[in-house]
Amino acid sequence: MGQYGVILDAGSSxxxxxxxxxxDPxxxxxxxxxxxxxVLPKLKLRKSKKIHPGVSTFAEDxxxxxxxxxxxLIDTALDEIPASQVAQTPIFLLATAGVRFLPKHQQTALLQGICTYLQTNTQFLLPDCASHIQVISGETEGLYGWIAANYLLGGFDKPDEHAHGKGHNTYGFLDMGGASAQIAFAPNxxxxxxxxxxxxxxxxxxxxxxxxEYKVFTATWLGFGANKARERFVDGLQEQASLLVASNHPMLRSLEPACLKNASHVPAIDFDVNHFIGVSEYWHTTHGVFGQESKVYDLVAYEQEVNAFCSQDWSIIEHGLDKRKKTMEEKAENAREACxxxxxxxxxxxxxxxxxRITLRDIPGTKVNNTKGAVEKAKGKGFLDPFQPIDTIGGVEVSWTLGKMVLYAxxxxxxxxSALPVGFGSNTGLEIPTDFELAGSKPLFPGSHSYDDDDDDDVISNRSSPVSGLLVLMLVLLFIGYLLRKTEWGPRVLGKFRRFRKARSSSFVRNLFGRNTTSYDRLLEEGGALEFELGGTESDETDGSDGGETSRSARSHRLSGTKSSFERFDGMRPPSVMDRHGLVVRTESCERLAPTLQMLNAGRRSRAPSPTRLKNSIVIPQES
Incomplete structure (x- = not known):
């Protein structure tokens, strides 16, 4: 059934x-x-679901x-994972900026409460609370995101198709949430x-x-996420002017942004080879109120749209809010946040x-859909533009959780x-740095772990199994036997077969079904042939005034004949010599048909009985 993994992304919102x-590897x-x-193992996102608010709101409870x-959320995971796989499925809850703001003692109590709940109420694989339930640093979050982005874009598996020059084949990663922002890239x-x-x-x-192996720079800025930055901005304005920002300042001024330029411990970004993708707020802010998902991000066009809206008087902006959904307070707040x-x-x-500051006018051939275009550019030796906001790649959400699970797999x-472990740590020159964080999984060596070949997501192998081939053959033979037993072809085929079989040889039907041949013949010829002939006659007699009554009599006789056939079959009496030659069977069939034909003939008024029909309705005995 394959391997499963569950990650709970405990964010600020x-x-x-x-x-x-x-x-299974x-x-x-x-x-x-x-x-x-x-190549790396191929992972599939089976399902995701988000609920509000964040776990940090439970710090007091x-x-x-x-x-x-x-x-x-646990119920969602259990609905997706087979019950037999739950005990082998690892579960992680990795908290980010929302929990980072909590005091240390509240962090510890909250994480311990979460781990205790999961260990007590679920069967998921959770051997160690410290590594499975934890607050991850912003640097780690950015590193996981960098792994996820390059995994989806193909920089790892097909480096030749993503050669940016100077031996470089990976992409930079930018992430901005509500409380923090991250960057990760491999320098030249x-x-x-x-x-x-x-x-x-x-x-x-x-x-x-x-x-x-890769050597990656990663950095984080706690408090520089979009929501936290705005809170600090509003607080600053209130302190300076004691005025609400919404009353007089629709066009917002920026705070001093997180700065990488001229920092002594930050490698210089070589934009000839370092091309960045931005997720989360980088995507939503450029494709929400301003920008559309069908457009490629262009700085000049984006700035023009932002300035055109946010430079208006607040009264004009408020008047235009009537065209939007939600309450007036929500509309006004969204407008302030968007700006x-x-x-x-x-x-x-x-x-x-x-x-x-490169725009579309500086990049030839960029008339493509945004998300789809990012993948196509990656296939064509990477992004030509130094920054591109993105939401999904190949239909998969770009989430740092994927990077964590790629490491685990x-x-x-x-x-x-050399059995060097999978994971990450400081680039100290040691093969296993002292702060090296392991992937959390152990190698599954052949023979030490069983796996189910019936994986519904796997590609079916072209090699067929001998057992499956035999099963298909048996099903085909059973189906043929069913047709011979239930249709008018049964008596004909069996009659011809008996004429050519050798003395004392086992018949095909006996070998296939393991039944006595004569008893089986009696059931088919008395019930099957009778039912076929009466059925055909009944449909032809509906034009007479007494046809309905005649048909009911015929059906009644047919049912009684079939019942007597089953009674003889259940008795399993040894057949006589005449039975084996088919004479008694055919004679009884003719005798049983005779009164039915008389009734059919008596019911006619509009036309005389058809000699041909009567002839065809009688089963003529044949000599063996």
Whole structure:
């Protein structure tokens, strides 16, 4: 049934469950072609669901976080995962910025309460609370996101198709939530050597057991997410002017954005090879109130749209809110947030990170759908533009949770040669740094773990099983036997077969069904032939005034004849010599048909009985 994994993303505004699935690594390796073994395991997102608010709101009431919050998400996972697989399915709850703001003692109590609830009320694999239920740092969140983005874009599995120059084949990752913002990218060779101590070592493992390593810079800014930044901005305005920002300032000024430029411990970004994708607020802010999903992001067009809306007098903006849904208060708040978030995003990107101000007019051939275009550009040796907001890749949401699960699945692959662990840690030059965080899984060696070949998501192998072939043959033979027994072809085929069979030889029907041939013949010829002939005659007699009564008599006689046939069949009496030659069978059939034919003839008024019909209705005895 494959491998499953569950991750609960405990964010600042809500908790979302992700259920992933992948093949057992030994099975995947066995089924893979020679060209498909030098890749990472293939994961599928089976389902995701989000509920509000975040777990941090339960800091004062830890006992309620399980039944009132997590239970609905756990039930979603249990609906997706087979019951037999639950005990082998790892579950993680990884909390981000929302819980990071809590005091340390509240963090500890909340996480312990969550772990206790999951261990007590579920059967999921949760051997260690410290590694499965934890608050992850912003750097770790960014690193997981970097893995997820490059996994989906193909930078890991097909580096030749994503060669950006200077030996570079990966993409940078930008994420902005409500409370924090992250960046992760692999610097060029020069900057990697210069800032070796500022980087993280990331180690993955391909399906064939060979390792792959990357050196990545990652940074986070707590409090620089869109919602937290706006809160600080509003507080600052209130302190300065004691006025509500909404009353007089529809066009929002930016805070000092998180700055990477000129930082001593930050490697310089080489935008010739470092091309970034932005998720979460980078996508929603550029494709929400301003921008549309069908348009490619263009800085100039985006700034023009933002300025046209946010530079208006607040009275004009309020008047235009009548065209929008929701309450007036919600509409006004959304308008204020939209203006701030757009201004904040532009400043973070172009003033803080230093993204070059390149527009669509500077990039040839970019008339493509945004999300689809990102994938096509990646296939065509990467993004030409230095920044592109994105939501999904190949229909899969770009979530940092995927990066965590890719590490876990890669850790299940048995190593080839040196058994260096899968995970990440400081780039200290050691093969296993002291702070190296393991993937959390163990290699599944052949023979040490059983897997079910009946995986509904797997590609069916072209090799057929001898057992399955025999089963198909038996089903075909049974179907043929059923047709011979239930249709008019049965007596004809069996009659011809008996004429040519050798003395004392076993008949086909006896071998197939294991029944006495004569008793089986009696049932078919008395019940089957009779039913066929009467059925045909009945349909031809409906034009007479007495046809209905005649038909009922015929049906009654037919049922009684069939019943007597079953009684003789159930008796299983040894057949006589005449029975074996078929004379008694055919004689009894003729005698039983005779009164029926008389009744049919008596019921006619409009025309004389057909000699041909009468002749065809009688089964003529045949000599053996």
């Amino acid at each position: 809500g908790t979302r469950v992700y259920i992933y699935k992948w093949k 030994n099975k995947a390796l066995k089924q893979a072609s020679a060209s498909d073994v030098h 830890v006992s309620s976080v399980g039944p009132d919050h997590l239970k609905a 060779t020069t900057e990697t050597e210069k800032h070796a101590n500022d980087l993280k070592l990331v180690r993955l493992r391909r399906l064939d057991g060979s390792p792959m 701030f978030k757009a201004s904040w995003l532009i400043n973070v990107l172009y003033e803080g990170i230093g993204i070059p 890669a850790g299940q692959i048995p190593p080839q040669g």
